[in-house]
Amino acid sequence: MTTLDFQDALVKDVDEALKDVFTTDVNGERVSGVNVYAQNLPIVESDEEDDSQFVPYAIVKLYSGETEDDETPWTVTADIHFCIHDAGLENQGHRHVMVMCQKLIDRYAAEPLLDRRYRAKQDMEWALQDDESHPYFFGGVRIKFDIPKIGRRTPFNG
Numbered sequence: 175m176t177t178l179d180f181q182d183a184l185v186k187d188v189d190e191a192l193k194d195v196f197t198t199d200v201n202g203e204r205v206s207g208v209n210v211y212a213q214n215l216p217i218v219e220s221d222e223e224d225d226s227q228f229v230p231y232a233i234v235k236l237y238s239g240e241t242e243d244d245e246t247p248w249t250v251t252a253d254i255h256f257c258i259h260d261a262g263l264e265n266q267g268h269r270h271v272m273v274m275c276q277k278l279i280d281r282y283a284a285e286p287l288l289d290r291r292y293r294a295k296q297d298m299e300w301a302l303q304d305d306e307s308h309p310y311f312f313g314g315v316r317i318k319f320d321i322p323k324i325g326r327r328t329p330f331n332g
Contacts, residue, residue: 177236177239177248177250177321180250180252180288180289180292180319180321181212181213181234181236181252182212183288183289183292184234184252184254184288184292184319185210185211185212185234187281187288187289188210188232188234188254188278189207189208189210189232191277191278191281192207192208192210192232192274192277192278193206193207194206194207195207195208195230195270195273195274195277197230197258197259197260197270198258198259198260198261199229199230199259200226200227200229200259202261205230208230208231208232208256208258208274209228209229209230209231209232210231210232210233210234211228211231211232211233211234212233212234213233213234213235213236214233215228215231215233216228226259228257229257229258229259229310230256230257230258230259230270231256231257232254232255232256232274233254233255234252234253234254235252235253235254235255236250236251236252237251237252237253237316238250238251239251239321241323244325244326247320247321247322247323248320248321248322248323249295249318249319249320249321250318250319250321251316251317251318252316252317252318252319253314253315253316254278254314254315254316254317255312255313255314256271256274256275256312256313256314257310257311257312258270258271258274258310258311259309259310259311260308260309260311261308261309262309265308267308267309267310267311268302268311268313270311271302271311271312271313272300272302272313274313275300275313275314275315276300278315278317279298279300279315282294282298282317283296283298288319291322292319292320292321292322293319293320294317294318294319295317295318295319295320297318298315298316298317298318299315299316300313300314300315300316301313301314301316
């Protein structure tokens with residue numbers, strides 16, 4: 175059981191939690207759900223492409239991990255970043271981002287267990303981008319999880 179197993183489980187869970195969120199893609203088409211990626215967006219390989227092809231998206235980033243002693247689990251901080259496209263002249267795309275933030279916060283507040291082995295802590299944070307970036311809107315959630323760790327091996331005393 176590794177932190178990468180945790181990230182994979184979180185990617186699947188975020189995908190499931192956001193499958194009923196409706197936004198628009200860069201072509202103005204209504205879409206449900208978001209594209210979910212682990213750690214980074216895929217690399218854009220040609221000059222004819224750009225990152226907008228991945229919108230709307232969520233990126234599940236491993237931010238940090240720490241442990242206090244042999245008895246306590248790892249505390250792993252995960253950031254889930256969102257980007258949506260909303261070309262509406264009302265300039266209210268942040269509302270879609272907040273819906274996504276709230277869905278994840280509600281999910282882990284009500285049911286903190288992920289994949290029967292990782293437990294979300296209740297000290298969660300959310301944030302929205304402060305700068306104007308219409309028609310793209312950004313935000314995210316930071317959640318800390320307890321991740322089991324392998325205990326120390328004792329030397330053989332044979």
